Amino acid sequence: MLKFALVENSIVVGITPCESVEIIQTFPGSWIDVTLQPEIKIGWIYLGDNLFKEPPPSPPTYRTILSHQEWVNTWTATEWASLNAAASGTSEPPVSQSVTDTVAQFLASVSASNNINVASAQADIDYSYLEANGFIDAARKAELQQGIEET
Numbered sequence: 001m002l003k004f005a006l007v008e009n010s011i012v013v014g015i016t017p018c019e020s021v022e023i024i025q026t027f028p029g030s031w032i033d034v035t036l037q038p039e040i041k042i043g044w045i046y047l048g049d050n051l052f053k054e055p056p057p058s059p060p061t062y063r064t065i066l067s068h069q070e071w072v073n074t075w076t077a078t079e080w081a082s083l084n085a086a087a088s089g090t091s092e093p094p095v096s097q098s099v100t101d102t103v104a105q106f107l108a109s110v111s112a113s114n115n116i117n118v119a120s121a122q123a124d125i126d127y128s129y130l131e132a133n134g135f136i137d138a139a140r141k142a143e144l145q146q147g148i149e150e151t
Helices: 068-073 077-088 097-111 121-132 138-146
Strands: 002-008 011-018 030-033 045-048 051-053 065-067 115-117
Touching: 011 045, 065 068, 068 097, 068 115, 077 097, 097 121, 115 121, 121 138
Parallel strands: none
Antiparallel strands: 002 011, 002 030, 045 051, 065 115
């Protein structure tokens, strides 16, 4: 049994077995014999001359509304300890009372929430404050606000 790929706009949109080249040629469309290329799948890119390549991987998608526990798990152990030490006034080096109060309020408000939208305007304000006070840097802020990768 032969196997043919239906190609539209250089993309494989279908794969079908067929008895012969003559039969497949009666079907509309551009059919390429891929009998000797079992790895070819729908979505592959046709380069011409019976050459194909895999499509690029899809970019990951992220979920930005997190449960409280998921949100806690986005922080490293060091970051989490630093935030909690600041909130309790025991950080080394010490932070100002204003920072202690703000971080404590931030952690309390998050603890009281069922879900945290890490891409929200409020999260941006909160993470910007943490960045400005040295708890995270700009790259880490962006990573935290990205959310959790969907699998």
